[in-house]
Amino acid sequence: MSFEDVHLGFTEADVLRGISFQVAQHETKVLIGESGSGKTLTMKLGAGLLQPDSGRVLFSGQDLSKLTEVELFDLRRRIGFVFQEGALFDSLSVAENVAYRLYEEGQDDDKVDARVNEVLNFVEMGDAVDRMPSDLSGGMRRRVSIARALASSPDVVFYDSPTAGLDPVTSQTIITLLLRLRDTQGVTALLATHRLQDAFAMANYRFDPQSSRVVPFTKDEAARDVGDIKFLLLKEGRVYFEGTPQAVLDSQDPYLRKFLV
């Protein structure tokens, strides 16, 4: 997926003023920025939910702005999107939310039930199948939202501020989930966050399937894997910085340092 000089504006000024970057297969790109820096808009452009005023957004070589809404519906079936507030369908139960896309694809009830249980157990929400979204806490809603995004095994997952507004313990649970997804299923991901600690957690830790725990990268692993993680800092609708976690730590830029405090 790549963004090429993307501009997007509402009413008066442009909110995005020329964003360019690429996300390679199996890569996790972390979008960092203050509130209002354009993270959510960038994510929505990536999924074709918004169209740029100028520039191009490419997904698997296809220019999203050249596709009709109907063609975009087909393409979006390969994408999972975790919205900032979860955006669960509040008239459907947890299981129905997760099963939504599977039923849309016309899968059998048995297959759907098995897959729903599988992904809900993956996010440790297996007990909540019959509960309604309004009965869940913020963290639980986020986890169900992740399960819903994963249900149809998408190629790319967009996480829009999955830890925003959550307490540190619940945030850690969500990040552990993201690490597990990356390290066990090799999901390509674009993660938007305003918390640099989430970004560093993605860069410095990995999920160990044998012990089912999150462990720090060893030095050798870090040299190999952390290179795959790139941070992208948005400021006022532009890419302010793009680089490895180490480059962030080494930078003397005052704006970047503000995020490290």
Next chain:
Amino acid sequence: MQGVLSFQNYSVLSIRAMASVFTPPHYVGDLLEQMDIIGVGSLPVVLITGFFIGAVMVLQTATQFARFGQTALTGDAVSTALVRELGPTITGLLVAGRNSSGMASELGSMLVTEQVDAMRAMGTDPIRKLVTPRVLATILMLPLLVAMSDLIGLVGGFFVSFLTLHLNSVEFWTRAVNTLDFSDLMQGLTKPLFFGFILSTVGCYKGLSVTGGTQGVGRATTQAVVISSVFIIATDVVLTKVMLYFAGRPL
């Protein structure tokens, strides 16, 4: 300029909603659910209101006919007015108040909580899934509600004429039924098809074009009722003129 853009967006939404009726996938479950909400759900208010409209029509017309000693004609007047005009219009306005607002607030809430975007992100067309079942359900249910309203209105009219004018039931019902011809029924049952289309598309359009968060949802709800009510009355004038012309009774 804003008005032209809104009209264009409304037209696109309406056309896409109707076009989706003829192509798969169809959301039959959603259609049945909406038919229940709009049809069965509106029945009590439509019946109660219809009864009292019929009753008050008798009171108003009887005082006029009494001046000429022709109270027996009350059945004719009430029947024609109810079937041709009051049944469809009042029912249309009631369902607009109840369901057009409901659609605007439900879809508007879904929009501001990103549920509509979530639907799009999962490859579902929100117009096909949300708008088409509501529009189709309203178009199918409104004529049935109007028929029920007409009948109960005549019952209300009969009660009042029986109690106040002491008309016997045979006299009232014979005149009330005989005065209607096929074109009256056609007029009375064709109008709700248009009214149903108007109130549902306006409600859905207002819901899906909400801006400004929760406050915007409240505003859209009010606008949906006001706009659809005005459109219903204005369309009624045009439809009445056209249908009287086709019924061979031009002015």
